[in-house]
Amino acid sequence: MKPGLPQFVSEDLNLFQRMGLALAAGGLTVLTLPPFSWLIAVPVAFSVLFIVLRNISTSRAFLVGWAFALGQFGIGISWIAESFYVDAERFGALAIPAVAGLSAGLAIFPGMAAMLFAAIMQRRAVGGIAAGLLFSTCWVATGWLRGQVLTGFPWNLAAYALVDYAALRQPAAWVGSYGLGFLTVFIGILPGVLTVAAPKRRAPVLVLFAVAVAGFWVGGALRSGQDVPPTDVALRIVQGNVPQVEKWVPGSRQRTLEKYLGLSAQPGRFDLLLWPETAFPGFLDEDAAARARISAALPDGRILLTGAPDRVEGDGGTRYFNTVQAYDGSGEVLTGYAKHHLVPFGEYVPLKGWLPIERLTEGLGDFTPGPGPRTLAIPGAPLVAVAICYEIIFPGHVVDDLFRPDWIFNATNDAWFGTSIGPEQHLASARMRAVEEGLPVVRAANTGISAIIDANGNVVARLDTGETGTIDAGLPGARTPTPYARFGDWTLLVLVFGCWVFGWLASLLGRDPDARHFGTEVS
Structure with a gap:
């Protein structure tokens, strides 16, 4: 064991011991995310991964990184299994295999990050801060790929460990969640860098750690402390709390509509009435009686935005859409938005001709994607972008870049x-x-x-899971476009490129005495 190296990361650890440590560290990352938000777990989890990747071949590094992510996703997205038990008779047996398979597939991306990191260490050995930068940029580069490949699934990004900390989440305005994830991982592994650093190289690491944390906090606090004037638009959000097992039961449509109309009619002023995804379990634009009842609840120019499925007849047959539609007192559709980022196996079946699998949601056929992000103009209200359920998880893909809205409406159904x-x-x-x-x-x-x-990013008002009720509150105001809103993931590209250049120069100079710790491959 090298001097100063912790016992649990002895050079004598075999592959399975390293994978076991990585698996446990990956599971720990779940505690860094809401609803837990244990920030102290960030440096523990990522420093363990950084340390156990030392002196290991590229193939074994992949397996160690994959094990870390298997722990992260296996626990972090285990809730997906609940959706299979909504119709347990048909899909219950698939719950565990589906979560396990998805977790194993998603874990490939962190495995690639670990493999890339190990490969660079073998060819251009660097240590200390440069090694930390290289690891973090490998991590964020493959994390970005996870958000793009096969429609993408950027769930539980590293940056979300900071979401419950007002000051710490603010850098996302400049570099987005991927860039903030890079900063989170880099700062998180600095204790690991410090652990393996030569004694005379520890002071710079400590200084960088202190400066990075302080700068993070101060810069974010300055931004979060800036007040944004509210609008004069009054909102009413209705949470009907209709269980998923009841939503599509024959005869339940009228009960659901009665519930939403009753909650909407409570005393109080509102300009915009907001119902969730598929609040009306049917084709509302085809149901004149339902629209007439809704119209009666919308006097004096009030507007309803509601989720509802839609269908369009064409030469190729019927196409189905998951939409948000706007109605006024006339009962006619004013405008609408069709979801463009659909959930695989939930709203459509990929490779349907090849896979003998049904989708989990009720309906007559697979949904068709809409054309993309869209800004809606609604009478008497600020311009609005709509993101339906799953779409809100995609950084940089929610707002129409050419026609900036004043707010975002996220209609969702998490009853699953x-x-x-x-x-x-x-x-x-x-x-x-x-x-x-x-x-x-x-x-x-x-x-x-x-x-x-x-x-x-502050939660002004909320209704928790399982509650039935309404939220009456004003619509908060918008800020001027952020750097990330203007340039998107180009800010990430600049960040990653700069870090690779820094790491390359450090390895080229070869003046870091810690480089020897990363240059030897262990079989």
Whole structure:
């Protein structure tokens, strides 16, 4: 064992011991995320991974990184299993295999990060801060790929460990969640860098750690302390709390409509009435009687935004869409938005001709994707972007870049996931989109969590999972476009490129005495 190296990372550890440590560290990352947000777990988890990747071949590094992510995703997205038990007779047996398979597949991306890191260490050995920078940029580069490949699934990004800390989440306004994830991982592994550093190289690491944390906090605090004037628009969000097992039962449509109309009719003023995804379990634009009842609840120019499925007949047959539609007192559709980022196996079946699998949601056929992000103009209200459920998890893909809105409406149905940690994680994504875009996000959820989020990511009001009720509150104001809103992931590219150049120069100079710790491959 090298001097100063902790006993648990002895050079004599075999592959399975390293994978076991990585698996446990990956599981620990779940505690860094909402609803837990244990910030202290960030340096523990990522420093352990950084240390156990030392002196290991590229193939074994992949397995260690994969084991870390298997622990992270296996626990972090275990709530997905609940959706299979909504119709347990047909899908219950698939719950565990589906979660295990998805977790194993997603774990490939962190495995690639670990493999890339190990490969660079063998060819251009660097140590200390440069090694930390290289690891962090490998991590964020493959994390970005996870958000793009096969429609993408950027769930539980490293940056979301900071979402419950007002000052620490603010850098997302400049570099987005991927860039903030890079900073989170880099600062998180500095204790690991310090552990393996030669004694005379520890002072610079300590100084950098202190400066980075202080700069993070001060810069974010200055931004979060800036007040944004509210609008004069009054909102009413309705959370009907209709269980998923009841939503599509024959004969339940009228009961559901009665519930939403009753909650909407409570005393109080509102300009915009907001119902969640598929609040009306049917084709509302084809149901004249239902629209007439809704019209009666919308006097004096009030507007309803509600989720509802839609269908369009064409030469190729019937196409189905998951939409949000706007209605006024006339009962006619004013405008609408069709979801463009659909959930695989939930809203459509990929490779349907090849896979003998049914989708989990009720309906007559697979949904068709809409054309993309769209800004809606609604009479008497600020311009609005709509993100339906799953769409809010994609950084940089919620707002129409050519026609900036004043707020984002996130209509969702998290009833599929019961009282698990899934809805809290989903809310965290919505809060980060608010910070990135500098726009308030208003969330209407069927069974929770409904919330109003201001442009700094603060939750102004909320209804928790399993609650039935309404939120009456004003619409928060928007900030000026953030750097991330203007340039998107180009800010990440600049950050990653700069870090690679820094790491390359450090390895080229070869003056870091810690480099020897990373240059030897262990079989």
